Amino acid sequence: MSICLLAGGKVTVFAAAAFTLSWTHSVEKTRWEEHWQVTPAGLQVVEARVRGSGAGMDPPEGSVFRDGWWIYRPGVGPQEKLVLAASGATGEGWTFCAQGRCTMVGAGPADPAVVTACQGHG
Secondary structure (H helix, E strand, C coil): CCEEEEECCEEEEECCCEEEEEEECCCCCCEEEEEEEEECCEEEEEEEEECCCCCCCCCCCCCEEECCEEEECCCCCCECEEEECCCCCCCCCEEEEECCEEEEECCCCCCCEEEEECCCCC
16 A cells, blocks of 8 residues: 655655654644554544644543543544645644655645545555
C-alpha cells in the first residue's frame, strides 16, 4: 500500500500503510495529532490526540488522559481522501509524517493539500 500526497502542485508517493497528521488549533494554540492507516476501504483514522481542551475542542466521551494528551478513537468511517486546508490564523499548516519523513503542507488559506491512497502504486 502507498499514500499519495498532493501539495504545491506536486504528488509525493510514500510506500507506507500509515501516516500521522498534526496541526495547531487556531484559537487555543493547542497541538492535535491524528494517526491514519490505509485500508482497502480507504483512509481510516485510528487514534487522535489533543494537548488539553478549550474552545470547541472538548475531548469526546471515552477519552483517556495520558502524558499530557487526551487520546481517543474518532468515530469516523474510512475516507476516500483528506483535503487539508489551513485557516492561515496559526502561521503554519499541517505536518504530514510517513516513513520517518515529515513535511509541512497547506500553510496558506488558499494552499490546500490532498491525501489519498495511491491507485496503481504499491
